[in-house]
Amino acid sequence: MYLGEITRGIITSLIDASPKPLLFNGKSTSDINKHYGIDTSFMSSVEEAWLGKDACPGCIDPPFDELEGASLSPNVESRLEAIKKTIVKDLGFTPEQVTLKDAAVGLHSVLFGNTLTGQ
DSSP states (O other), X not given: OOHHXXXXXXXXXXXXXXXXXXXXXXXXXXXXXXXTOSOHHXXXXXXXXXXXXXXXXXXXXXXXXXXXXXOOOHHHHHHHHHHHHHHHHHHOOOGGGOXXXXXXXXXXXXXXXXXXXTO
């Protein structure tokens, strides 16, 4: 199975999670609902947005712990904002429909998809 489709399946599952959606307040887009609607370039864009100029993926840990607190570090917040822009551009959401928490969950979806396929 192709990597973008695996990621689309993960994202769809998180949108449809019960009893409470974990992504985008349970809302989807036609890109997400369409078979092969997410290209592998989306995953590369999310990783690039997260890593910025850093050389290695492990240099900055994904921010789930920080999301539970009152504030994010400026470095993490700027990286999540970059991921949010990627989600808006590639998945067809409006900026108001995507939160920083959605960006963090999206980051984890991409990283998990890469782990499943050995990328």
